[in-house]
Amino acid sequence: MNQKQLERMSDGQGFIAALDQSGGSSPKALERYGITSDAWKTDEEMYDLMHEMRTRMMKSPSFDSRILGAILFENTMDRQVDGKDTADFLWEEKGVIPFLKVDKGLEPEKDGVQLMKPIPNLAQTLEKAKGKHIFGTKMRSVIHAANPKGIEEIVRQQFEIGKQIADAGLVPILEPEVDITIADKAEAEDLLLKDIQKELEKLPADTKIMLKLSIPTKPGLYTELMKDPHVVRIVALSGGYSRKEANELLKKNPGLIASFSRALSEGLNANQTEEAFDKMMDDSIQSIYEASIA
Template sequence: MTMINEQMRAKIAGGDGFIAALDQSGGSTPKALQGYGVEEDAWSTEEEMYGLIHQMRSRIITSPCFGSGKVIGAILFERTMDGTVDGKPTPQALIDQGVVPFIKIDKGLEAEENGVQLMKPMPELDRLLERAKSLDVFGTKERSVINEANMSGIAVLVAQQFQIAKQVIAHDLMPVVEPEVNIKSADRATSDELLLTAILEELDALPDGQQVMLKLSIPAKPGLFEPLVDHPKVLRVVALSGGFSRAEACRELAKNRGMIASFSRALLSDLRAQQSDQEFNDTLGSAIDEIYRASTTKVAA
């Protein structure tokens, strides 16, 4: 393992701060741009659309507050990883800011079956992992979704997640396993518990010395995921915002010891293309401060 990899591992394992999710892709790109104040008539081709989202991400990554030490990692979309920021490959631009780069590897979700949405096949995954490794990317992230508390559905979903995680580990990259529980589901609390059980079983089956990261919905019952936070085969447990507003997500996250944020919408929701650099940096800075506090200063539930 290279020195840079060891430093990145130490920062992610023990660093104070959170992981920014800058990985909206494909179908969610127009929505992300619209939220940023860029309407669909601003581009006419897919290339132009991706160019606009890359400008937004470059603006975030190069903002002084992004490299303030409060953001310890960032998850990129594949095209962002392959692009450049200030003339450097994006992962290198992040590393120079003291931010550990990750890449989203899933190709989206299958239709719901047994209350869950599995990941679509990833036939090119080995090639993508090799490319990521060559760009000094530290880890990967893959997402699937649990919509209802279906025990067999959840078991299959978690098994798929860990199967992909093992493929990632074989490339000397750190997998971020993301089995998202839909926070709007009626039996969310039961799904959380079934998920915890399924993850613990998969962790026990992992060979000693191997680790994963977990990106989970903030549990309905505060502290539920502490056994995962303390598990020797888990490098770090991060939380997604999952449709909560930033204020709600931060309030709920602060009740969970050892969980840090990996927010996307809740981080970027107040940023607009029309803001001056000063306004943009101030807005991003206050969002970073709020999420940092919820990740590092915990309260009794």
Template sequence: MQEKHLERIRNGKGFIAALDQSGGSTPKALKNYGIAEDAYDNEDKMFDLVHDMRTRIITSPAFNSERILGAILFEQTMDRHIEGKYTADYLAEEKEIVPFLKVDKGLADEADGVQLMKPITDLDELLQRANERNIFGTKMRSVIKQANAQGIQKIVKQQFDIGKDILAAGLVPIIEPEVDIFSEDKSQSEEILKEELLKQLNELADGQDVMLKLSIPTVANLYKEIVDHPRVIRIVALSGGYPLVEANEKLKENEGIIASFSRALTQNLNVNQSDESFNQTLDDAVETIYDASVNKK
């Protein structure tokens, strides 16, 4: 199954859906979906509601393997069921969509112009459970706020150090050093990031192949050398706060990079929509993101 998934992710046409809002970002995701914070009075109810939202998305006919290659899940989503199956099994068996898992525990406070990941203290146990749940790969996010070479070097090293542990567990890491799209020196940060990524990629051994999730660069095709690197399975782009139309237009300018959007994918969905309206709205978003991923300027 892993080889089949690898072939699909490496060479398939489509994009990866990010459905991995965690505890800190779930209230905002629910609010955008039309569920206010007074609709739940504890964390369990909150996670029940967000799983209902994700279930509605995943089971929609618009969420299909013709346009979606993979989906990134939150840990609780991995451990829950959709129509009697664990979520990853439902994705793989019913939808033919490759399941990924968010493994980071959030961001540390900013230092040296970046936010490293907080320690992942249960990584070994989490990776074991991910294998038991038939997860293909993982995702972990850190954030670059300023063009600080020392900070960017730290962030990339942390990502790759943990990525090697993930590879050793038999999973494919998605390395995500996001550059804040509102940073005043975003393009300079991206130039530094590119060089640090290439340094780390060049040190990987044969078979230590990774994926990268990057902010859409200010300079189109800045990451083309990384797209073509033999240790890179695929580069996917995060929307980073860009509205859907803008994110799609910027993505189209970057050859070889596909989408992995979260907010841009779900921004127009609402809990009060009829199934017909919900499915059509989701289908419209999926189609435009697919088009931006496969049709380049």
């Protein structure tokens, strides 16, 4: 584990850019960026276009020290920016800590939750990530109801795999997302908090993790969780909120920082001039930064 990166992630001011759209979410991300599906014929051509979009974002002068980290899709980690591996470009040129999305999608809903699908060859992926100078990982599952059995299972799975990742020398971001549209969101978050606390108590003293959670219905719900010595940082997903909505909600939760994807790229377009693109990036980054340090 890179100690300088750990200190920056623990104590730095800023937020995490989620640039980890995978094969399933890339078409929608490209469409929002102004590139329709008739622009590619194969998955490889689609990934080329996604990498061009991400590269444009990462190389923008606005992509700067206000951003603590960036979460990458494996295809992005395996590519280069300006002749450097993407993770090396981020850290060496931008001071941005690289993370890797490692989950392989979601199982069908059961007991009000969607667990992660099995992650084959995880050990090999983690070894490759370390070789590419990745600091940590991210994996997502989703809670659709305040179902105690389902939530307990989702937290157990996240921590079980998270421990494997931590043992391999990387810092896992555990992401048990609560669907922001459900009627019993507050109840689900209460159950989630209790189960996370139980699992944290079982961790070895030197194990470090991060959490990526939906912005809670009750402001400050995760404040005590931030003080746990195992928790490097708690970050928030935008979860479908617009950037403005997400920022306003984030400001009500001091210590919680953003890890936005769609809310970060909102308003960017392939046809923008570099000046317009950088201005939109700067406005977006500044607003999310301010919400994250409020």
